[in-house]
Amino acid sequence: MQEYKRIDISKDQIVPIAERMRRQNVYLVMIHAFLNKEGLLDVSWDYAVEPVIESYHVVGEMLLPSIGEIYDTAATWAEREINELFGVEFEGLDMSQRLFLPEDLLETQGRGQIMVTPLSELVEKNTKEAGK
């Protein structure tokens, strides 16, 4: 089984860690995000420090530094995606164009896919309307 190591950090540590990883030619596996139980955003930078994934987590921040200058598109695409889905802003990230969501969904201030009505609620609403 692949080993996964969670390390909680503050947002000031994001860039120095990325620089250290880049110097060691460590691959950035992905930048992930999800809302935790408390409703706070948990963003993680997962690095392949073979054979382990070292996952650096920042919780509850909506403004984060971009590591695009260090990891180029390996980071910027993931950052753009997180911006679209969760509305997190990455300082220094070019967000002039959308990556995945239609342009009109950007009007929701990046609160796209993950913030939309849960499907079960939508089904309930549609069923009620159909009943009328």
Added chain:
Amino acid sequence: MSYIVPIGPYHPALEEPIHAKLYTEGEIIKDAECFVGYNHRGIEKLATERNAIQTLVLVERVCGICSHSHAFTYAMCVEAINGTEVPKRGQYIRVITAELERLHSHFLWLGIACHIIGHDSMFMHIWDERELVMDILEKMTGNRVNYAMVTIGGARRDIDDDLRREILDACQKLKAPLDRITEIALTDKTIAMRTKGVGLLPTADAIRLGAVGPHARASGVDIDVRRDSPYSCYDEFEFKVPVVDSCDVFARVVVRALECYESIKIIQQALENLPAGPINLGTKLPKIKEGMAVCRHEAPRGQLSHLVVGNGSLTNHRVSVHVPSFKNTPTVPFMLRNNTVADAGLIIASIDPCFSCLDR
């Protein structure tokens, strides 16, 4: 004269939608941009409304070619969260299916590459041989794509002795045509002229841009999750990781052709040493415990990663899927620079892109 040449998102030459803008000076591409997102299906969101077994069915639909890779990786995540130990026979069957999937995916790509190059007899020859792999997959799983071979805690279908011998025979039969295909790929003048020195991605740039899989290995980057971070039972097999450092489209052809031999080797070892015992842990619907896991799998196109967050209920709290094309597509504009417009199609195809996969 400067032109902006748009390709796609819907274009007869594209199997899947992507929009590329080529900024040209005469015939030469000076810069390029790629736009994706035309197939966004909200699969990650849908996964938060489904239980683990339903999610296996859902994530298989992320991609038609590497469907097993998605189910395999998602199952590994849930098993990691729940601390489930998969029976050895189940692990072996998962690996056999994964390597058969790699074979058919690489054959498919090699055929398409030859078709784009204009070598259509080679294209038809390769796809003819691919049918042997597809027939085996169909016999094993009942399907040509979306195999449904994975369940949480193992595999869904067993391989009996007759089928085991049949797959071993098929592997043996594949070797001669693969030798022929590899020889033609390495020596044919048309292929060499269209691919050598085209679409360069130097090693340092491949690392910087985060290229993965055969695409990175063709740029001299020696990475392979199966070897570097062994999962399932991959550490029980001997195989090589082909790495070529000419960094061009030709290298991508060579790496994929050589990887087919290694996949055959893994399948043969797995079938010859197939352990006895159960293939899974039964059919009880599993709860996904509170916790999270990120698992990686070396899919045919490269490193595939899934993040699963569980909250102790039957459904997923969050599923995040990142496919190899998510890493490889951003390298395309870099590779297009200083090549001719005529080579753009081949260069885009050389990463073996899957835009539906990428968009999810």
